[in-house]
Amino acid sequence: MQDAPNRPYHHGDLRRAVIETALDMLAEEKGWQFTLREVARRAGVSHAAPYKHFPDKAALLAELAMIGFDRLRETLSATKSEAPKTLHDEIAPISRAYVAFGTDNPALYRLMFSAGEEKAEGVHLNQRALAVFDVALEILRRGQAAGSIRKRPIEGQAAAWWGLIHGMTMLAIDGLLVPEKVGSAPLDAALGTLVEGLANPAT
Amino acid sequence: MQDAPNRPYHHGDLRRAVIETALDMLAEEKGWQFTLREVARRAGVSHAAPYKHFPDKAALLAELAMIGFDRLRETLSATKSEAPKTLHDEIAPISRAYVAFGTDNPALYRLMFSAGEEKAEGVHLNQRALAVFDVALEILRRGQAAGSIRKRPIEGQAAAWWGLIHGMTMLAIDGLLVPEKVGSAPLDAALGTLVEGLANPAT
DNA sequence: ACTCCAATGTAGACAGGAGAAACTTTCGCT
DNA sequence: AGCGAAAGTTTCTCCTGTCTACATTGGAGT
Numbered sequence: 489m490q491d492a493p494n495r496p497y498h499h500g501d502l503r504r505a506v507i508e509t510a511l512d513m514l515a516e517e518k519g520w521q522f523t524l525r526e527v528a529r530r531a532g533v534s535h536a537a538p539y540k541h542f543p544d545k546a547a548l549l550a551e552l553a554m555i556g557f558d559r560l561r562e563t564l565s566a567t568k569s570e571a572p573k574t575l576h577d578e579i580a581p582i583s584r585a586y587v588a589f590g591t592d593n594p595a596l597y598r599l600m601f602s603a604g605e606e607k608a609e610g611v612h613l614n615q616r617a618l619a620v621f622d623v624a625l626e627i628l629r630r631g632q633a634a635g636s637i638r639k640r641p642i643e644g645q646a647a648a649w650w651g652l653i654h655g656m657t658m659l660a661i662d663g664l665l666v667p668e669k670v671g672s673a674p675l676d677a678a679l680g681t682l683v684e685g686l687a688n689p690a691t
Numbered sequence: 692m693q694d695a696p697n698r699p700y701h702h703g704d705l706r707r708a709v710i711e712t713a714l715d716m717l718a719e720e721k722g723w724q725f726t727l728r729e730v731a732r733r734a735g736v737s738h739a740a741p742y743k744h745f746p747d748k749a750a751l752l753a754e755l756a757m758i759g760f761d762r763l764r765e766t767l768s769a770t771k772s773e774a775p776k777t778l779h780d781e782i783a784p785i786s787r788a789y790v791a792f793g794t795d796n797p798a799l800y801r802l803m804f805s806a807g808e809e810k811a812e813g814v815h816l817n818q819r820a821l822a823v824f825d826v827a828l829e830i831l832r833r834g835q836a837a838g839s840i841r842k843r844p845i846e847g848q849a850a851a852w853w854g855l856i857h858g859m860t861m862l863a864i865d866g867l868l869v870p871e872k873v874g875s876a877p878l879d880a881a882l883g884t885l886v887e888g889l890a891n892p893a894t
Numbered sequence: 895a896c897t898c899c900a901a902t903g904t905a906g907a908c909a910g911g912a913g914a915a916a917c918t919t920t921c922g923c924t
Numbered sequence: 925a926g927c928g929a930a931a932g933t934t935t936c937t938c939c940t941g942t943c944t945a946c947a948t949t950g951g952a953g954t
Contacts (some may be wrong), residue, residue: 499902
């Protein structure tokens with residue numbers, strides 16, 4: 489730890505720094521297989537220092553995943569559909585924002601849905617994930633109240649939205665949406681089909 | 692390696708045995724984080740023996756993922772919808788079979804969509820994945836030819852199917868389809884919405 | 895202002911995994 | 925029989941996660 493000879497013994501805000509560094513590394517790589525020691529190295533502290541702030545690596549991963557869910561939720565909440573004349577106008581922007589978040593942060597998005605396997609932390613993690621779902625659920629609920637969405641249970645229809653968007657995001661990250669197989673604009677096509685399925689035929 | 696004192700020096704079919712053992716371990720655990728050495732131990736060989744058959748761990752993982760895709764494709768191909776009177780009858784069985792495959796083999800299914808990040812093996816892997824997609828694509832194509840599916844590009848509509856089913860499978864594996872949030876039968880609901888979106892309104 | 899403690903860092907050790915190298919045993923062929 | 929290569933084994937190196945013992949220092953209480 490002799491990089492900056494005049495760096496103080498105590499970092500001051502190592503917890504934050506570790507998280508920042510880890511997020512940076514997630515942004516650089518495709519997989520989330522970074523090592524805790526590398527994070528410590530980049531943060532300029534000893535390899536054991538992070539253990540003063542996280543009980544183990546899984547805890548850091550869980551923390552990162554939670555941050556990811558929070559950011560995604562904020563992103564979706566901040567996405568407002570302007571001039572929502574049709575149901576498609578209502579749903580498409582938030583859906584595109586969701587998929588874009590995933591393709592822009594592939595390693596983080598993957599981690600968000602992989603860190604839950606570990607322990608009881610998965611419960612908290614799932615709460616954050618479901619908070620993301622709530623954003624879409626609320627929009628759809630309003631759409632149904634306005635009469636543009638079918639009168640089926642809105643939870644089930646929202647589940648269809650989440651499944652479709654989550655699935656498309658994952659497939660996109662995995663490079664499986666190749667134009668030869670799936671057409672040139674698979675997300676547009678899928679959104680079109682989804683909207684037809686949600687739309688109230690009575691109107 | 693003194694378990695069975697009269698075991699021959701050469702295993703005879705270690706490649707197969709390693710794959711079998713790894714698949715067994717995949718079936719036991721939720722994550723796919725098994726160690727190569729543990730596989731070797733279970734197979735009763737030294738920890739270096741598997742390297743005679745796989746260049747590295749990633750190669751074994753890729754092989755397992757390919758097997759997974761092949762099994763899934765076979766499962767779907769073997770799922771025939773009996774008495775397909777409606778479009779729903781046509782699509783629901785294969786969709787349910789897909790999701791069931793995922794929830795029955797969560798670790799394997801996860802691995803299938805995680806092993807591709809590594810190298811150029813991802814290309815072969817994606818081919819196998821797309822072969823799964825082809826099964827559904829063909830069914831939908833026939834449905835469109837029969838007039839029960841909208842006259843939009845079938846690739847895009849098939850993409851919607853894959854996205855939705857893959858997404859629901861992943862969410863189910865992650866335990867995110869909690870009834871309080873998403874209703875008691877989210878897959879049924881999502882399939883209902885999907886079928887409405889695919890169905891040709893002219894008929 | 896001074897002291898002392900708990901929080902925060904560091905160094906070092908340990909177990910265990912991936913993978914490479916060098917050696918050994920056997921299989922299959924001639 | 926004999927030999928080359930395939931398939932296993934042992935051993936070694938490097939690295940990681942995590943634990944323990946020790947060092948430093950900011951800050952609360954006097």
